[in-house]
Amino acid sequence: EKADRDKPVHVESDTLKVDDAKQTAVYEGNVVLTQGTLLLTADRLDVRQDEQGFTSGEAHGLTKPVYFRQKQEARDQYVEGVGKRIDYDAVTDIVKLIGNARLKRGDEEVRGNLIIYDAKAETYRAVGNEPTSGPGRVRAVIKPKRKEAGTAPAQPVGAKP
Amino acid sequence: MTGQRLVAWTPLVVAAVLAALTFWLDRVVQVVQFVDSRGFGHDPDYIIENFKATAFDMKGQPRHQLEARRMTHYMDDDTTRLDSPLFTQVAAGRPPVSVRSQRALVTPDGDHIYFLDDVHMVRAATSGRGPVELTTQYLHVTPDAHRMQTDRAVTVRQAGSNIQAGSMVAEGEDPIIRFGGKVRSVYEKRG
Numbered sequence: 001e002k003a004d005r006d007k008p009v010h011v012e013s014d015t016l017k018v019d020d021a022k023q024t025a026v027y028e029g030n031v032v033l034t035q036g037t038l039l040l041t042a043d044r045l046d047v048r049q050d051e052q053g054f055t056s057g058e059a060h061g062l063t064k065p066v067y068f069r070q071k072q073e074a075r076d077q078y079v080e081g082v083g084k085r086i087d088y089d090a091v092t093d094i095v096k097l098i099g100n101a102r103l104k105r106g107d108e109e110v111r112g113n114l115i116i117y118d119a120k121a122e123t124y125r126a127v128g129n130e131p132t133s134g135p136g137r138v139r140a141v142i143k144p145k146r147k148e149a150g151t152a153p154a155q156p157v158g159a160k161p
Numbered sequence: 162m163t164g165q166r167l168v169a170w171t172p173l174v175v176a177a178v179l180a181a182l183t184f185w186l187d188r189v190v191q192v193v194q195f196v197d198s199r200g201f202g203h204d205p206d207y208i209i210e211n212f213k214a215t216a217f218d219m220k221g222q223p224r225h226q227l228e229a230r231r232m233t234h235y236m237d238d239d240t241t242r243l244d245s246p247l248f249t250q251v252a253a254g255r256p257p258v259s260v261r262s263q264r265a266l267v268t269p270d271g272d273h274i275y276f277l278d279d280v281h282m283v284r285a286a287t288s289g290r291g292p293v294e295l296t297t298q299y300l301h302v303t304p305d306a307h308r309m310q311t312d313r314a315v316t317v318r319q320a321g322s323n324i325q326a327g328s329m330v331a332e333g334e335d336p337i338i339r340f341g342g343k344v345r346s347v348y349e350k351r352g
Contacts, residue, residue, distance in 0.1 A: 009348040016326065016344040021335035027344065047348075051289060053321030054348035090351065 001071050002120070004036030005093060009054045011045065023049055033057060033088075037071035037078075038119070040088060059086045068095060072105070072122055079105040079117065079124075093120040101126075110140040206236035223251050225304055229265075239269035248274060250304050255334060256285040256292075260302060276300040282309070291320030297329075308332050315340075321349045 014029025025047040033040040042059035043066075049055055059066045065082040072079060084099030095117040097103060103115045103124055112126035126140065209232045216225045230245040242264065249259040263278035282295040297315040302308070310330040317324045317338075327342020 006350050008350055011344075011346040011348070013344050014341070016324065016340040016346070018324075018336075018338040018340070020338065025346070027346075049322060049348065051291065051320055052351045054351070 001037050001073050004038045004070065004119070005090075007036035009033065009035045009057075009090065011047065011057075013045070025049070031059070033059070035090070038088075039069045040066065040086060042066040042086070054090050056087065056089045056091070059088070061085065065100070066097075068097065070095075070119060077106055079103065079122070081115065081117065083115070094118055108141065203235055203237055205233045208233050222253060225250055241267040243267065246274075246276070248276075248302070248304075252334065256287045258282065258284045260300060262300070272303060272305060274302045274304070276302065280311075294318045295329075306332075307334050307336070309336075312342075321351075323347045323349075 011027055011031065011033045013027035013031040015027070017026045017028075018024070027045040027047065028043070031042045031045045033042075033045060040057070040059055043062040043064070044060040046058040046060075047054065047056070059068075061082075061084050065084060066086040068081045068083075068086050068088075069078055071077070081095070081097045081101065081103040083097035083101040085097075087094075087096040087098070089095075097115040097117065099113060100111075101113065101115040102109065102111050103117060103126075110124065110126045114127040115124055116127070117124040211230060212232065213226065213228045215223050216227075218224045226249040227243075228247040229243040231243070233242045233244075234240075235242070243266075244264055245261070246265045247259060247261040248265070249257050251257045260274075260276055260280065260282045262276040262280040265277065266275045267273070277299055280295075280297050280300045282300065284293040286292045295315060295317045297311045297313050299313045300309055300311050308331065310328075312328045315326055315329045317329070317340075324340060324344065324346045326340035326344045329338060329340050331338040
């Protein structure tokens with residue numbers, strides 16, 4: 001949801017290591033990040049901050065994939081995603097799902113090595129092979145919406161191959 | 162045959178047990194004696210009230226400052242107790258770090274200070290960085306080793322963020338700070 005942007009970011013974990021000079025914070029063990037309806041769970045989260053606060057988080061899945069979920073604006077629907085790593089930039093509102101990435105929203109599902117989800121525009125873009133991790137293909141399943149009487153036409157989904 | 166031998170040995174065994182018993186008793190009494198014979202209980206040998214002290218480094222630069230309502234030194238274990246202490250560590254080019262609490266204990270060599278009850282540490286603001294504040298009920302400070310640690314609940318507040326944890330160790334002048342025991346952080350809305 002757009003309102004998420006204006007909410008504080010909460011992070012919980014087993015341990016935390018702060019490097020005061022570099023202004024970095026590494027959370028480890030059962031890491032849970034929440035910001036409004038946005039939820040992210042990981043084994044490790046590297047947080048960067050500046051004077052205004054939280055700027056970005058790089059989440060790593062060591063024992064299990066990183067999981068991400070956020071509610072869509074003005075409708076009861078969630079976008080969910082997993083990846084070996086998920087980067088969340090709170091300034092640009094961009095979420096990058098990296099490595100065996102999968103994103104699901106209602107009937108749509110997309111897989112790839114790199115999926116870039118724009119939380120502001122609520123659109124996503126899948127990139128087949130991320131340069132570093134070898135060949136990969138994008139597989140997108142976008143089922144046409146069933147024409148129920150009186151439902152608003154489905155919004156165009158920005159899934160570009 | 163064995164019956165007679167047994168009878169012959171019995172007094173010797175009894176005597177040995179008695180000897181061991183008295184040796185043990187003597188040892189126990191000795192330990193207690195050791196403390197009493199010096200005749201010192203945990204009584205102060207000097208008290209200083211409402212003071213401010215400054216320590217300098219080899220180049221004559223101030224290193225630490227200590228203020229307190231009362232300093233009580235104890236002869237028997239050479240420890241010092243401080244009431245309402247305010248300890249400040251200063252270093253060239255670095256923001257001063259001050260720690261205050263209700264009371265503190267200082268080891269004989271002066272290297273370790275244990276702050277207790279309503280401990281409040283503040284590192285002053287610098288250009289571009291707000292102050293850092295820490296609150297807890299117990300903080301072990303080793304000034305010359307630039308080390309602070311606590312195994313009690315601790316809260317650290319900095320511009321826009323608030324960290325709560327069950328323990329903390331901070332080491333180095335540009336500290337690396339490790340929190341443990343269930344960490345909960347909040348980063349306020351970006352300004």
